[in-house]
Amino acid sequence: MRLRSMEDMLTAEDLVVRRGGTEVLRGVTCALPTGTTALIGHNGAGKTTLLRALLGLLPAASGTVRLDGEKVLATAASRSAFHARLGWMPQDVEFPRGVTVAEAVEYACWLRGRPRRTLRAHRVAALETADLTELARRPADRLSGGQRRRLGLACALAGDPDVVVLDEPTAGLDPLQREEIMGAVRQASRERTVVVSTHLVEDVLTVADRILVLADGRVVADALLDEIVASGASAEQARAAVTGLIAPRGGACGQTDGAPA
Numbered sequence: 297m298r299l300r301s302m303e304d305m306l307t308a309e310d311l312v313v314r315r316g317g318t319e320v321l322r323g324v325t326c327a328l329p330t331g332t333t334a335l336i337g338h339n340g341a342g343k344t345t346l347l348r349a350l351l352g353l354l355p356a357a358s359g360t361v362r363l364d365g366e367k368v369l370a371t372a373a374s375r376s377a378f379h380a381r382l383g384w385m386p387q388d389v390e391f392p393r394g395v396t397v398a399e400a401v402e403y404a405c406w407l408r409g410r411p412r413r414t415l416r417a418h419r420v421a422a423l424e425t426a427d428l429t430e431l432a433r434r435p436a437d438r439l440s441g442g443q444r445r446r447l448g449l450a451c452a453l454a455g456d457p458d459v460v461v462l463d464e465p466t467a468g469l470d471p472l473q474r475e476e477i478m479g480a481v482r483q484a485s486r487e488r489t490v491v492v493s494t495h496l497v498e499d500v501l502t503v504a505d506r507i508l509v510l511a512d513g514r515v516v517a518d519a520l521l522d523e524i525v526a527s528g529a530s531a532e533q534a535r536a537a538v539t540g541l542i543a544p545r546g547g548a549c550g551q552t553d554g555a556p557a
């Protein structure tokens with residue numbers, strides 16, 4: 297395991313993003329250190345927008361994104377160097393027809409600029425973390441929904457990126473598959489910055505070191521899980537404490553166990 301300093305972190309300062317003429321991120325400032333940050337909030341709060349803006353996939357009207365204190369989206373060179381340190385799993389994970397699991401992972405790794413001679417070793421490590429070794433030769437378009445998400449995770453982790461961003465990695469999965477994905481996320485986050493957006497309070501309680509809560513495009517809470525859930529709290533009290541952070545909008549907030557939070 298690499299030893300990394302707590303100063304390694306992704307930060308956003310006063311990030312403003314407009315979509316369809318509306319300001320959907322309204323000056324988001326946050327710091328995402330080594331470990332796992334769970335990004336939660338009601339439907340439409342701006343979670344996906346924040347993740348995509350952090351990665352430079354959506355343009356910000358204003359604000360700055362830094363990794364280890366360096367601006368990462370300012371120039372094509374800094375953006376490309378940032379993307380080599382970044383693993384990303386979007387909400388909808390799709391793979392081209394005919395591409396095998398092993399090929400998809402090696403390709404993700406190659407896109408990250410890893411030397412060709414290292415691709416095999418990176419692939420083996422990522423498939424093992426995502427528990428996909430047995431399926432390495434299977435075409436990705438013949439995977440189940442849960443297996444496809446595990447492959448999305450393997451691609452995000454391939455090549456050992458410093459920052460891993462996962463947009464609802466457990467959406468639509470049954471409890472066993474969720475536990476498998478979250479186990480892999482937990483394992484991966486010991487040595488890097490992981491940001492996971494989720495609707496599931498159970499996911500938050502399983503993997504989060506920190507919780508970042510968005511509501512209507514603003515950060516409304518940013519704290520360590522230990523500061524939110526008292527030590528010795530029962531599972532029910534822990535769920536209630538996390539659920540209480542999410543403003544009840546859209547009728548789908550704060551549920552548990554497979555239902556949207």
Ligand SMILES: Nc1ncnc2c1ncn2[C@@H]1O[C@H](COP(=O)(O)OP(=O)(O)OP(=O)(O)O)[C@@H](O)[C@H]1O
Binds near residue numbers: 315340346
């Ligand atoms: N392409 C788009 N054009 C215009 N507005 C958009 C677009 N995509 C998203 N929005 C709006 O931006 C806001 C934030 O959306 P976003 O997808 O970031 O929310 P979210 O918190 O990820 O939601 P969910 O939990 O439902 O996935 C919402 O009000 C949404 O309607």
